[in-house]
Amino acid sequence: MATVLLVIHLFVTLALIAVVLLQRSEGGGLGIGSSQGMGSFMTGRGTANLLTRTTAILGTAFFVLSLTLALIGRGTGVSGSILDAPPPAATAPAAPAAPAAPSVPTN
Numbered sequence: 053m054a055t056v057l058l059v060i061h062l063f064v065t066l067a068l069i070a071v072v073l074l075q076r077s078e079g080g081g082l083g084i085g086s087s088q089g090m091g092s093f094m095t096g097r098g099t100a101n102l103l104t105r106t107t108a109i110l111g112t113a114f115f116v117l118s119l120t121l122a123l124i125g126r127g128t129g130v131s132g133s134i135l136d137a138p139p140p141a142a143t144a145p146a147a148p149a150a151p152a153a154p155s156v157p158t159n
Contacts, residue, residue, distance in 0.1 A: 053124065054121065054124050054125065057117060057120060057121055057124070058121065060117060061114070061117040061118070061121060064110055064113045064114050064117060065114060067110055068107070068110040068111065068114055071103060071106050071107050071110060072107060074103060075100075075103050075104075075107070
C-alpha cells in the first residue's frame, strides 16, 4: 500500500513541478509568450485559470499524500536507539601460536 502511494506521490510531484514551471510569474498563462503562440486553443485568461486550478488540485493531492505516507510509516520504524543496546562482549585476544619446529635437517 505504501509503495503504491509513494509512486502516486512521485507522479503528483512531477506533475506539480511541470505545472508550476509552465506558469508565468505575473500570472499571464503559459510561460511561452502570448496565447497567439498556442493558436486558438484557449485565451490567455483561460489558460491562467486552468493552470491555477491545476496547481491547487495537485498541491492539495501532494499535501494529502504526504500526510498519508507519514501516518502509514509512523509505526514501522525500529524503536529505540543503537546507543541503548548493550555493548558487545569483550573477547580476549587470541594466544600467539607456538613456534614451528624447523623442518630442515641439520648435519
